[in-house]
Amino acid sequence: KGSVALVNSSLTYEQFKTLHAEIFRKAHKDNPDTRLLDACSLHLKIVCPLFVQMTFPEHSLTYITYRMQEKPQAYIPTVAEVGAIDLEASTAIQQDIEQTTEALLLNPQAYQMEHCDLFISQVISPVSVYNTVMITGNLSQWLRYLSQTSLPAPIEAYRAAIEDAISGEYPFIKEMLKQKKHGHYNK
Numbered sequence: 057k058g059s060v061a062l063v064n065s066s067l068t069y070e071q072f073k074t075l076h077a078e079i080f081r082k083a084h085k086d087n088p089d090t091r092l093l094d095a096c097s098l099h100l101k102i103v104c105p106l107f108v109q110m111t112f113p114e115h116s117l118t119y120i121t122y123r124m125q126e127k128p129q130a131y132i133p134t135v136a137e138v139g140a141i142d143l144e145a146s147t148a149i150q151q152d153i154e155q156t157t158e159a160l161l162l163n164p165q166a167y168q169m170e171h172c173d174l175f176i177s178q179v180i181s182p183v184s185v186y187n188t189v190m191i192t193g194n195l196s197q198w199l200r201y202l203s204q205t206s207l208p209a210p211i212e213a214y215r216a217a218i219e220d221a222i223s224g225e226y227p228f229i230k231e232m233l234k235q236k237k238h239g240h241y242n243k
Contacts, residue, residue, distance in 0.1 A: 057129055057186055059103045060217040065225050066097040072226065087235070088228060093195040100191045100221060105131040107183040108214050115201040117193035128164075130157045130184040137209060157182055198222055199229070203236050 067075065072092070076082075080089050102108075112119055132154045138146040160182045167177035193201070202219050223229040 057103065057131070058105070058108075058214065059101075060214065060221050061101045062221045062225055063099040063101050063190065065099070067095065069226055072096060087231070090196070093199065096195040096226070097192060098195065098198055098222060098225070100218065101188065102191055102214070102218070103186055103188045104214055105184045105186055105210070106181075107131075108211055109187055109189055110183070111211060112189075112191050112193075112201070115193070116197050117191050117201060119189040119191045122188040122190070128161055128181070129186050130161060130182055131186065131210065132157060132184070133210070157184060161185070195222075195226065195229075199232060199236070202229070202233055205237075 072088075075095075076088055076092055079092065109119065109121075133150060135143070135146045135150045138149045138153075140146040140149055160180055164177040164181060168174065198218070202215060202222070204215060207215055219229065219233070
């Protein structure tokens with residue numbers, strides 16, 4: 057149900073390479089001067105659960121939430137993702153999460169039919185509800201976000217998709233992340 061898409065970047069990769077050569081009088085290859093990273097702003101459209109959306113401000117990334125969907129949807133883990141002590145327990149937990157989430161998604165709609173205040177009707181919405189957001193940040197901020205390790209699997213899936221989207225525009229990102237992981241890149 058989720059997705060990640062690069063909407064726009066302030067400097068294309070070709071513009072970045074040209075500017076890097078002009079300013080620093082050298083080609084960047086896979087190790088650009090990090091001072092230029094702050095000049096590149098990227099805007100991504102991401103459909104994700106609220107628990108993923110909440111990770112962006114920690115890295116100074118800003119977001120704008122699109123208008124809410126008519127019928128909200130929520131992330132429900134698979135039996136394999138539950139990872140309990142055995143298959144029976146994982147299945148029972150997954151089914152309980154699914155039933156509880158479905159009830160929590162129905163309640164706000166029922167409250168609104170009774171003309172409850174829109175905000176108040178949604179205070180019990182689960183953090184697994186999908187939102188569509190426009191996330192904005194410069195390349196340095198995105199690198200900090202992408203450098204996270206040991207994330208829960210559902211958040212890691214978004215981090216990896218964001219890395220793919222950004223490295224599609226700036227191919228050197230994957231090499232910079234590898235360098236950072238090994239302690240060779242500092243910023």
